[in-house]
């Protein structure tokens with residue numbers, strides 16, 4: 001028997017998006033936050049560089065310029081109504097975090113300091129602008145800590161180390177979740193009027209990634225298995241500066257402070273790819289440039305398979321003071337001193353633009369026609385509003401999680417306070433119980449470790465920065481085989497207490513689903529846009545493809561695709577030059 | 579290279595007490611200890627239980643005792659460790675399974691010091707940001723780095739023998755607010771910290787400073803909080 005808890009609203013995930021939503025919902029209705037990690041372990045804490053808002057504390061700026069950059073950065077796939085909301089609310093959101101106590105770096109006058117970041121410009125692309133508010137290179141850490149502090153202050157109820165496995169639907173209404181308590185192996189039902197998912201990304205499907213081991217797409221995975229669609233799954237961002245071999249991120253803030261990318265010949269190759277803003281071009285462009293440099297034999301190192309991030313011309317005091325963590329990462333993990341030599345870097349799988357489709361209040365869409373799922377919300381990296389379109393600009397995710405976490409929290413509380421708790425069917429948890437029993441009872445002849453590492457290698461080789469129909473077909477075939485092998489695995493650990501093998505097993509299942517959704521969506525899109533680059537279709541094709549993909553799992557065979565028009569606004573698509 | 583590991587294992591369903599098991603895995607000298615623990619779990623014994631997430635020293639999940647000293651498994655490299663590498667769970671918190679301990683007493687200590695910005699709510703909210711000079715911001719920079727991994731608290735001999743002591747991490751988080759020019763709650767916090775289980779239990783063993791994976795000068799922060807409590811100066 002599962003324990004049953006009743007709440008008005010339940011939030012799944014305690015990263016920036018979940019905690020920001022919890023502060024709003026918790027003030028209004030009875031709220032619980034359910035998270036597989038202790039809140040402060042969430043990957044928001046790894047975010048480094050900053051959060052953008054046109055405060056104009058250091059240089060002239062306007063939220064409308066920020067909106068333009070976001071739309072252009074998205075390769076015109078972002079919904080412009082949502083972008084306007086985000087960029088307009090950015091200023092108030094940053095000021096609000098400051099009032100909660102967030103220790104931003106300061107200007108000499110004591111105002112919040114700002115710095116440059118990729119793709120953020122003055123007056124529609126004229127030159128880079130200082131728009132990113134930051135706290136050294138630990139901005140995400142400070143946001144996560146500050147939000148957690150506030151949640152403690154207001155007594156938000158947490159269920160830490162509870163792993164959510166299922167969404168409860170009653171007549172098309174979302175009515176709660178089923179969670180597995182990792183410490184005891186018990187199931188819990190959270191019966192609720194409204195649920196918000198804020199479960200983060202799924203970069204762990206790639207071999208080289210800046211993402212945590214725990215970023216496995218559980219939230220979108222649960223949604224997908226319920227037969228609800230996922231949006232724009234083909235768009236996955238690769239960040240240009242991950243530590244060689246490891247993928248650990250070196251923030252774009254390094255280039256914002258003046259670092260330069262060089263190839264084996266010492267050439268500043270970005271001058272060729274983005275003559276105006278060079279190293280500060282958006283990530284899709286820089287990552288692609290790096291792949292081309294390596295492909296054409298200009299990579300550095302004995303195997304010519306990496307590039308160099310050169311910080312040696314940046315003032316050492318700036319490096320030590322404003323980029324202390326990333327300097328330490330290079331020293332600790334590669335034994336390289338960035339003050340003295342170039343740091344070996346490669347593109348690293350970083351950010352999921354796609355995810356659970358929502359409207360601007362975080363409410364989840366049931367289909368590409370825009371129908372809504374009553375009582376169900378999503379926010380943060382697991383969601384797709386869409387403000388990032390085909391390519392997210394740096395610093396816009398921390399902004400996204402705060403703006404749409406807040407909006408989602410308010411909307412779910414309003415819904416919960418005007419609706420009744422729906423009666424759950426008997427034996428709500430039965431299907432989850434059967435599933436868990438089956439996992440522990442399989443033939444066990446295949447190794448989950450091999451399946452996971454093969455998936456990561458295949459995705460990196462065939463579905464990352466450069467794609468073709470052929471490579472994607474091969475990836476899909478590989479995923480099919482892995483999915484089949486996965487059915488022949490088994491969780492061998494029988495202990496109920498902290499059975500982390502069981503948790504990892506289920507996470508791998510979600511990763512396989514996310515990989516399938518990504519590759520099927522990518523294969524269908526026969527154009528290049530933002531983070532999705534097809535060597536066999538190198539042009540963007542607005543006549544055909546200025547639309548969002550919606551992918552839905554069906555009982556038999558490959559998932560199905562449908563499309564939804566982009567919400568246009570002030571900016572008409574133009575060629576994307578920097 | 580071959581890496582020899584000696585891991586303290588404990589399964590609460592089948593073991594009376596913890597015992598050591600030896601393992602050997604193939605790894606690179608530049609690999610992290612966490613990578614080797616994963617190899618044990620993924621290739622040798624899937625029941626090995628540990629917490630981990632970010633794998634680069636910022637989430638604070640994987641504090642362990644490594645060759646006798648507290649460290650994050652994702653922040654120590656194999657090349658820097660003497661073999662066999664002896665790994666044990668952090669001390670002073672109830673052991674649950676293998677490297678997993680009950681973190682609740684630790685977080686209770688943290689919450690006890692009111693680790694959030696306290697301001698006079700009756701005052702009119704400013705429309706822009708509150709001003710804070712770079713110097714004022716610098717004053718508490720060091721203690722903002724804390725990731726609540728518990729490496730400091732569980733290296734403290736006072737904490738081992740007295741679980742009521744709030745411990746170094748809680749004091750670090752109090753310091754972060756006491757010396758923030760915007761905060762108005764120092765008096766309340768120092769009152770809590772001046773009580774029996776508070777800051778004066780510290781005997782400056784310096785273990786905490788050595789253990790901190792973020793390089794926070796923990797003992798210095800504790801001394802500053804003691805002074806603030808004694809002289810009401812902050």
Ligand SMILES: Cc1cc2nc3c(=O)[nH]c(=O)nc-3n(C[C@H](O)[C@H](O)[C@H](O)COP(=O)(O)OP(=O)(O)OC[C@H]3O[C@@H](n4cnc5c(N)ncnc54)[C@H](O)[C@@H]3O)c2cc1C
Nearest residue numbers: 013014015017036037044049050164200380381395397398
């Ligand atoms: C290294 C790095 C640096 C970055 N730097 C920046 C930056 O400078 N600026 C910027 O704007 N963006 C940055 N980003 C992106 C940004 O940090 C993330 O997109 C954002 O923090 C995601 O927040 P979130 O709240 O959506 O998810 P997360 O913070 O990842 O939180 C996910 C939460 O969901 C919970 N969860 C997941 N699955 C389950 C489940 N099954 N059951 C229960 N709980 C579950 C987890 O416990 C966790 O609490 C960076 C990303 C990385 C990886």
